[in-house]
Amino acid sequence: MRGAQDARQWCWRWRRNPLRRRDDVFEAWIVLIVWTVIVLGGTLAGLITSHAADASFTRLRQDRHAIPAVLTESSGSALPAGEGAVYDHVRAAVRWTAPDGSPRTGRALVESGRKAGSPVVIWMDSEGQLATAPPSAGAASTESTLLGVGAAVSLGGLVFALGGFARWRLDQRRYDRWGREWERLGPQWGHKTP
16 A cells, blocks of 8 residues: 555656646656656667677787786886885897897886896787787776776766756746746735735
């Protein structure tokens, strides 16, 4: 019994009622459209973003490959990355052999604290340029999920704000109408007490 009464109160704008105004119907449609777009559009935006990010990370993993190299200088100590955190990779000069057999040199991210002459692994892209290591499958999955959730929440927040603005405009219109009606009908109620 209580559930049916709550549903009637919740859906009062949809029922026929002599007191229902046209603005109430507009507001009901705005609320319905906003929540539909938040749920369905947010889900769709999240899934599309997540799949696009996952495909991008997969292309990165396919495009980049690890090759052995040798440090030509010591890699120094780790750099502080913030409160208590230490970033354990630094840029250092390395030497490697290209696929055509020619020696190459460059600066790449390597583990810190390594001595010159130490073997290291560097990453190259399909064009033979030094690159960063691609994200692991687990890290890519986590990041694409977070990007999808972020896209869904962003779209939902934007739509919710637009719906709130539309409802605010309806309220302002109602207040203006009430003010005009009061100005028209107020004097008919008789004299005002001082």
